[in-house]
Amino acid sequence: MRLFIEKGFDGATVEEIATAAGISRRTFFHYFESKDDILLSLQGDVGKLFAAEVRRAPPATSPFALVRDAALRVCASIPGDDMLAIDRLMRGSASVQARKQASYRQQEEALFSAIRERWPEPERETRLRVLAMVAVGATRLASETFNQEGGARPFDEVLRGAFDAVTAEFTTTAP
Template sequence: MTDTPGTEEGLRARKRRETRQRIAEAGLRLFLKNGFEATTLDAIAAAADISRRTFFHYFSSKEEVVNAFESSADEAFRAAIADEPLDEAPLDAVRNAFLKVIASYETKQAIAIDGLLRSTEALCARKQANYARKEQMLFEALSARWPDPERRASLRLVAMVGVGALRLAAETWSIEQGRRPLGDYLEEAFRGLRTEITT
């Protein structure tokens, strides 16, 4: 029995996704163990059981390996926004979607990853760029959920302040080493935002 072309392509895509994930996980383990600067591409390739050449079929740099974890979170946020009810206020939808997704990131490893992102100038710059990308992603998700063209400007503002609240919550959570759940910090940030808006 032979695979149909569609099945063959599906298997190929799944194999590629699994290899990419294996490389990212191997890289993250080494970054957290040895530090970002001390970890070489050759070490990542060896830990992932691939060649250095194969590494570049999946990632262009070590920084991009770190970014892979941010990208997976963005897709989860996008899906969570799509699941929010249409009769809900967009800002509430953003808060609820964030709370739903971050529940799976409240671990010691997540705090360690955040520390890793602050460990070099290059990663700090990428972290800031990730917030800008997340804001654009959120705006697109909100616009797809509430497609009225007249709401685009206000939805962009919701995306901006929503990501700002997430950023503040995540920074405080990391500084305090996860003393309380990340969701608590996020709820506080959104409450503070609403207070300032309504006073």
């Protein structure tokens, strides 16, 4: 982390990082598949947390409400300062940035599986895929806003705002 802050992501070589950590270059690659993984591993397995939360959630008024509340609970457990710091470092590398986006797709997949267990009717599949996409997407939008604002508002609030915007934009009052 110190090296990344001092020299940037590309500026710090694996050699330097390994030496600073008191191990050899080769041993570094025994613990991390790539240099990117240093930052990616910090992100943690949000997808699995999210899915687990959905599985243990009580019956809800709607799938959307259940997923929204699960998202709020998961994110309540993540310190905002860490989010800001990790995000700042990740901006340093395009390939890290790309893999981060790719990780959202995995989260979506994990979340979909969990949702699917609760509503297994085949004809609902597409709708539930959409739900998972929206949930992960809203969470991503919230974290983008949160980082953009530099943590001005608490993450919970921003996240709730994102989910509320979904409701507001798509819930048309039918006759």
